[in-house]
Amino acid sequence: MSDNLKPALEAVLMVVDEPVTEEHLAKVLERPRREVADALRELSDEYTVQGRGFDLRLIAGGWRFYTRPEYAEAVESFVLDGQQARLTQAALETLAVVAYRQPVSRSRVSAVRGVNCDGVMRTLLQRGLVEEAGTEPETGAILYRTTNYFLERMGLRGLDELPELAPFLPEADAIEAESQEGVPSFDPDAPDPDADDTTTTEL
Known part of the structure; x- marks a missing residue:
């Protein structure tokens, strides 16, 4: 696996506003889908092991960064200033x-x-x-x-x-x-x- 694949995936996923499929990422980065899929799962595992405040999840058919649930209160306080859409x-x-x-x-x-x-x-x-x-x-x-x-x-x-x-x-x-x-x-x-x-x- 190329050394620059994971950083490239991170860079793309940082700017998406909805989950992105493995097929789309593979096409954009011009890499085999299997290689992209493996890299995404490795990144997700790495974030979990490192205890990062975010994780990478496969949701609704695509991949995207999400805040970990245990830090939801901090994020809501910053983004919503206590106001939650219900x-x-x-x-x-x-x-x-x-x-x-x-x-x-x-x-x-x-x-x-x-x-x-x-x-x-x-x-x-x-x-x-x-x-x-x-x-x-x-x-x-x-x-x-x-x-x-x-x-x-x-x-x-x-x-x-x-x-x-x-x-x-x-x-x-x-x-x-x-x-x-x-x-x-x-x-x-x-x-x-x-x-x-x-x-x-x-x-």
């Missing part, structure tokens, strides 16, 4: 439904939750946690799915690492069938009834 309980519930039933339409998410989720979905879209994923063939409704940013924030390599939560979710199909008429055609710009939800949780 999601409401309603937003977290909506995000969970999208994550486990994606691709899914707003009306189906609303049927599962039993309330209008349009305002919450707008928030999730703005935060970059969900994105449009085409339309539903039967109704033409826009479908939504989670993003790579969602995986990154959750510390997951892929959706297959989501915990087994299905037994705790409502039987969505049954709920939709029973309450289809009870879920109105919501105005996307209408006030969100969940907006008054005061329970917040940091994502």
Whole structure:
């Protein structure tokens, strides 16, 4: 392995704002993918052994530097000055439904939750946690799915690492069938009834 590969990888990874795949790094540095992959894992191990304040992780299909959890408080104090962006309980519930039933339409998410989720979905879209994923063939409704940013924030390599939560979710199909008429055609710009939800949780 060339002596300058690891420093080159460090230099590139210092300026990225999202995880970078091994394939992309190999192409940029004009090196074999296997050689790049081995170097990345060696760097990650070295940072751990050295007890550095950051580590190199494979998240959402790519590599990126992250602050170690034990130093999160110090980083938050510096960057956020004590202010943390949080999601409401309603937003977290909506995000969970999208994550486990994606691709899914707003009306189906609303049927599962039993309330209008349009305002919450707008928030999730703005935060970059969900994105449009085409339309539903039967109704033409826009479908939504989670993003790579969602995986990154959750510390997951892929959706297959989501915990087994299905037994705790409502039987969505049954709920939709029973309450289809009870879920109105919501105005996307209408006030969100969940907006008054005061329970917040940091994502």
